[in-house]
Amino acid sequence: MIVDDHTMVRAAIGHLIGGVEDIEVVSEADSGERALEKLRGGGTDVILCDIHMPGMGGFETLKRAHQSRPDLGLIALTAEADISLAREVLESGVHAYVTKDAEPEELLTAIRKAAGGKRFISSRIAQEIALHNGRADEDPFEVLSGREQQVLRMILEGKNNTMISDALCVSPKTISTYRARIHEKLGVNTDIDLLRLAVKAGRTVLTA
Template identity: 45%
Template sequence: MKSRVLIADDHELVRTGIRRLLEDLGCEIVGEAATGEETVDRVRELHPDIALIDIQMPGIGGLEASQRVRRFEPDCRVIILTAHSEGPLPRALLETGVAGFLTKGCAFEEMQEAITRVAAGERYVSQDVAQRLALDAVAGGESNPFDRLTGRELQVALMLVSGETNRDISGALRLSPKTVTTYRQRILAKLEVRTLADLLRLAIQYNLTAPDQTA
C-alpha cells in the first residue's frame, strides 16, 4: 500500500525535488504546503499518512506546525527536514513525538529508509543528527545556549529571528500581546543577550537560522 505524503517547504524547487524522489519510491503525494499554517490546514484537510515538514518556514514555522499536526491529526506521522543537524531543534522536536528527523543533505537511500520505517510505525533519526544527540548526552552539559529555552520559548525565538513582530506572534500562536512580550523578555534573559539584534547574531552562530532568513 502506498504511503500518502504531504510535503511542506517554503521553496517550490525543494518541494519539486522531494516530490520526484518520493514518487520514485512509490509514494502518493497528496498535497504541498509553503507555510506553517498552510501545513496544518492541509494535513487536517487531506489526512496524509506522513507529513514531511521543513523546520524553517514562514508563519508559525515547522516546530509549531509539527506540534499542531500531532495534536489535531495524531495518525499522521511527521518527518522533519532541516538544513542543520546541530542546535536545540532535534531535541525539542523529538520530545514532541515526531516520527523522523532528516537533514536535507541526506542520500536517496536514507530518505527511502526513513519513509519505510516511519510508515511501518517506527521512528527514524538521520545518522548525523543521532550522533550529535549522542555526543551532547555524553558531554552531560549544555552545549548550546538555546537548550535553556522551553519548547514554547524556542518557538517564539524562532519567530523573532525570522522577523515576526510581537503582534504577528500573538495572532499566530494565539497568545496575548502581553504574554508574547513576557516570552521575549524571558528569552533574552535566558540567552544573556540584550537586544533582538543580539538574538539574531546568536541564532546564526548556533545554526538556528541562516543569515539570509533573518530580518
C-alpha cells in the same frame, strides 16, 4: 504531504519520491498554515515539514498536526544538524529528524518508519548525538556490552558475519543480532556510519 516554503525543494523531494512504488505525494504546502488546512481534508499518512519557515514555522506546524492527528507520521526536515533542536523535536512527538544533506535513501527510510509510527534520525545527527550524549570526554561506545565490544572490534577490522561467528563460535544469525543491537544503541544505520562514529570518537581498529 511535503511542506516547504521553497518550490525547488518541494519539487526535488517530489521527484525523488515519484520513482518509489510504496510512497506517494498526495499534496504540497508552502506554509504551515496552508498545511494544516490541507490536513483537514484527510488522505495524508505522513507530513514531511521543513523546520524553518516564515509564519507559523515548521516546528509549530508539526506540533499542531500531532495534536489534531495523533496517528500522523511526522518528519522534521532541516539544514541544521542541531542536537538540542533534534532532541526537542523528537520529544514533542515527531517521529523523524532528517537533515537536508542526508542521502536520498535515508529520507525514504524516514518516511517508511514514520508511516509505521517508528523513530528515525539521519546518520549525521545520530552520530553527533552519540558523541555528545553525556560529558564531552565520555566514550559513546561505553553503552555496549563486553560481547558487543568484541563484535564491534571485528566489524571495524572489516570482518563479515561469517568470519565473526567463526571467531566467536556462535551462529551468523547471532552476530546479525549483535550487529543490529550495536547500530541501535549507537544511533547509526550502517557499518559505514559506525566507522565514521569510531573515527570521530578517536577509536581505531587497534583500540576498539
